[in-house]
Amino acid sequence: MLPDEVRQSLEKQIAAAEHPREQVINVMYLLQKHYGYLSDEAVQVAAELLGLTTLEIEELATFYDFIYREPVGKFVIHVCDGVVCWMFHEGSVFDYLCQKLGVCAGEITKDGLFTVLPTACLGYCDHAPAMLINGVFYGSLTPERIDEILEKLRTEYCELVICR
Amino acid sequence: MAEEVLLAGRRPDRPLTFDEYRQQGGYGALNLALRRKPEELWKIVSDAGLRGRGGAGFPTGKKWSFIGPGFPRYVVPNTDEMEPGTFKDRVLVNVNPHLVLEGIILAGYAISASKGIFFIRPSYEMDAELIEREIQVAREAGFLGKNILGHDFSFDLVVHRSAGRYICGEASAQVNAIMGRRAHPNKVVHMADTGLWGKPTIVNNVETLSCVPPILKNGPEWFRGLARSEKGAGTKLYCLSGRVVCPGCYELPMGTPFGEILEQAGGLPPGRELKAFLPGGASTSFMPKKFYEVPMDFDALEATGNRLGTGAIIVFDQNTCLVGATLNLIEYFARESCGFCTPCREGLPYIRDLLWRIEIGEGKEEFIPLLRQMSNCMSLSYCAFAPGAASPVLGLLNHFEDELREHLSQKKCPFGGPGIDFRDSLIALEEPSRPTV
Numbered sequence: 138m139l140p141d142e143v144r145q146s147l148e149k150q151i152a153a154a155e156h157p158r159e160q161v162i163n164v165m166y167l168l169q170k171h172y173g174y175l176s177d178e179a180v181q182v183a184a185e186l187l188g189l190t191t192l193e194i195e196e197l198a199t200f201y202d203f204i205y206r207e208p209v210g211k212f213v214i215h216v217c218d219g220v221v222c223w224m225f226h227e228g229s230v231f232d233y234l235c236q237k238l239g240v241c242a243g244e245i246t247k248d249g250l251f252t253v254l255p256t257a258c259l260g261y262c263d264h265a266p267a268m269l270i271n272g273v274f275y276g277s278l279t280p281e282r283i284d285e286i287l288e289k290l291r292t293e294y295c296e297l298v299i300c301r
Numbered sequence: 302m303a304e305e306v307l308l309a310g311r312r313p314d315r316p317l318t319f320d321e322y323r324q325q326g327g328y329g330a331l332n333l334a335l336r337r338k339p340e341e342l343w344k345i346v347s348d349a350g351l352r353g354r355g356g357a358g359f360p361t362g363k364k365w366s367f368i369g370p371g372f373p374r375y376v377v378p379n380t381d382e383m384e385p386g387t388f389k390d391r392v393l394v395n396v397n398p399h400l401v402l403e404g405i406i407l408a409g410y411a412i413s414a415s416k417g418i419f420f421i422r423p424s425y426e427m428d429a430e431l432i433e434r435e436i437q438v439a440r441e442a443g444f445l446g447k448n449i450l451g452h453d454f455s456f457d458l459v460v461h462r463s464a465g466r467y468i469c470g471e472a473s474a475q476v477n478a479i480m481g482r483r484a485h486p487n488k489v490v491h492m493a494d495t496g497l498w499g500k501p502t503i504v505n506n507v508e509t510l511s512c513v514p515p516i517l518k519n520g521p522e523w524f525r526g527l528a529r530s531e532k533g534a535g536t537k538l539y540c541l542s543g544r545v546v547c548p549g550c551y552e553l554p555m556g557t558p559f560g561e562i563l564e565q566a567g568g569l570p571p572g573r574e575l576k577a578f579l580p581g582g583a584s585t586s587f588m589p590k591k592f593y594e595v596p597m598d599f600d601a602l603e604a605t606g607n608r609l610g611t612g613a614i615i616v617f618d619q620n621t622c623l624v625g626a627t628l629n630l631i632e633y634f635a636r637e638s639c640g641f642c643t644p645c646r647e648g649l650p651y652i653r654d655l656l657w658r659i660e661i662g663e664g665k666e667e668f669i670p671l672l673r674q675m676s677n678c679m680s681l682s683y684c685a686f687a688p689g690a691a692s693p694v695l696g697l698l699n700h701f702e703d704e705l706r707e708h709l710s711q712k713k714c715p716f717g718g719p720g721i722d723f724r725d726s727l728i729a730l731e732e733p734s735r736p737t738v
Contacts, residue, residue: 155416156498158481162464187481196483200639201464203423215424219385220583221542221615223629257467257637258385258583259424262542262615263549272426 139182143171147186157187161197165204174205202256209252210245212290215269219258222266230266230278231255237287250291304527306515306536307508308552311396316431319438322399328444330514334407335452340366342411346513349521350534354389355379355470355506356581356610357685358599361513365411369494369501374414377479377497377504378405380421380428381463381470384582385633386613389538390507392550394428397511398435402458404510406444407517409456412503417458420475423465433460467637471684472504474639485641486684508538530556533598541566543616544573556598559588562614573618577701581610583630584689586696587623608692622716623704627697628656634690642683648675649690656694659705662713669705673698 147164154160164186168179175183175198184191198204205213216222216231231242234253238246245252261267264276275286310317310325322328334342347362368374378401382390394401405417419436421429436458439445447455461479468474469484476497478484496502512535516524525534533555539562542548546567553562559578569575577587580597586607588595595601602609617626635649652675655668676691676698697705707715 156480159461159479161481162462162478165464166462189481197481200483201466203464218629219633220579220626220629221386223626224543224617224621256424257383257465257633258387260382260388260391260422261424262386262388262540262613265542265548269424272423274424274427 151186161187165198169205174208207243208245210250212251212270214251214253215256216253217259217267218255219262221262225266230268233280233283303554305552307393307400307511307538308396316395317397319399319442322397326518327399328403330517331403331406331444332450334410334517335450335454339411339413345521346516349516349524351509351512351516352599353506354508356384358609361505361509364503367493368412368503371501373416374412374501375497376405376408376412376414376417377475377502378417378419378507378510379470379475379504380419380425380507381475383422383467383470384584384611384613386542386579386582386615387540387611389540389550391425391428393508393511393538394432398432399439400511400514401507402435402439404513405458406456407513408503408505408510410454415456417456418479419458419460420463420479421460422463429460429462468639468686471686475504476502485639488683528555530596530598530601532600537612539597540613544569544618545616546570556596556601558594558596560593562597563616569616569618575616576619576621577617577623579615579693581608582613583633584692585610586692587700589700620716622714622718623697623701624656624660624708625714625718627693628653628660630693631656631690638686644678644682645687648679648687651675652694659708660714660718664709666709
């Protein structure tokens with residue numbers, strides 16, 4: 138069940154919009170933040186709040202790559218697979234992360250912390266190869282630097298940004 | 302060093318503040334503009350020769366002049382910027398957010414809009430937060446909101462956070478996305494008449510909009526004079542990435558030859574030699590070394606059969622396999638296709654499959670004409686996405702057919718590819734039941 142305070146804050150946000158439907162992505166982001174991913178229940182709630190059908194929410198949720206319809210780890214690692222990063226993928230950042238964490242694309246590590254996803258060019262080509270974790274960008278990656286970043290995320294508190 | 306306009310006063314560590322921008326004469330153009338009629342702005346911007354910096358190069362003044370009747374009207378500053386190799390809008394927003402805002406307000410005045418919707422991609426969340434803070438600063442100073450500077454013009458700006466996907470950069474798809482619909486392009490309606498919520502709407506790239514305040518302040522002749530080429534106008538934010546010593550965003554006169562831009566970025570690292578470059582992001586065509594002196598502007602690149610695109614230059618050296626690079630680009634486009642029309646949805650995976658086979662040494666002679674045929678068919682698609690996606694493939698066929706043929710004759714990639722990425726993908730191809738991401 139969605140706590141009342143979350144529901145009320147969503148209702149307030151929708152009521153303040155000129156057109157409720159323009160809030161649909163924000164609503165999905167906030168529900169995703171609450172549930173950890175856009176669960177079936179979240180789809181229902183979003184539809185109800187916005188006066189849309191669940192199918193209308195579903196067709197948006199499955200369109201966007203930053204909306205997760207399946208459970209993800211606390212940290213979602215979006216690895217850039219644009220052409221510039223590809224050029225610098227000596228040994229492949231993506232494969233290194235998957236091997237290091239023992240997961241395939243989209244899976245969650247056993248400790249529930251990480252999910253790795255390939256992502257369209259992140260716009261950090263001047264710092265290739267690059268990745269984005271919960272809205273924070275990391276560039277000029279090497280295996281050593283990736284190890285350091287993972288260790289830091291595991292051990293230090295980190296504020297979650299809305300777009301994960 | 303050439304005159305910088307958009308990145309003038311750039312700080313290495315932080316964006317320019319509102320006060321610093323004011324000291325540079327910031328928001329002065331808005332003050333001047335509000336004393337003129339909106340139509341006069343169309344003419345000044347047209348006389349300045351300003352063309353859209355987001356990829357299509359459409360004349361900005363002309364775009365504004367198409368604005369249809371009816372109110373409210375909307376301005377959509379486009380910061381979707383998902384063209385691979387492109388990061389100029391991110392740099393611009395981080396260097397001088399208030400220049401961007403002043404440009405947006407001026408566009409709002411030019412088309413008598415009451416609201417702007419700043420469309421930004423999810424990986425730029427930090428920049429979205431920055432813009433939101435600075436919007437508040439501008440609002441408190443009276444540059445946004447009701448009766449701006451005491452004039453009969455009210456305009457406000459909100460940030461729309463996207464949730465990804467390349468196609469959202471296309472104007473009509475972007476408007477659909479803002480309205481909470483699936484972001485398919487819509488070529489049936491004119492944005493200028495029935496755009497956002499069925500009202501007159503103009504979608505402009507933020508680099509384009511940021512050129513407007515300096516044009517109004519210094520005049521159209523000055524702006525035209527900034528360019529190196531005769532028909533060009535203004536400066537351009539060129540993004541340099543790939544095999545260069547100092548990748549980054551360089552503001553140079555429009556029409557600066559490719560070779561000079563490359564030298565600004567320190568050239569290629571020692572031991573590496575230029576093989577090819579993409580002049581304006583992933584949806585332009587590969588250019589070989591013989592185009593070293595080509596002026597980087599709209600007309601000069603069109604004359605070579607290519608496009609300036611976003612001005613994002615990606616440099617490839619002699620050790621990079623261009624078949625592999627093209628395969629990567631097509632993988633990108635096949636995944637990002639919105640799936641609405643058949644040529645794009647079905648054609649791009651087909652091209653990807655042919656390139657895959659060539660890259661792993663299973664290519665056949667007949668694949669080469671087939672690749673050309675399929676790439677040419679992309680012009681039959683609904684929007685400009687698929688022809689753009691086919692551009693690098695045609696560039697590969699036109700200028701690097703020898704490299705393609707080497708893959709055929711050696712029955713493998715002569716550069717030692719494919720990497721492990723591609724082997725993984727092939728397993729996915731053989732087992733269609735495996736879920737793909």
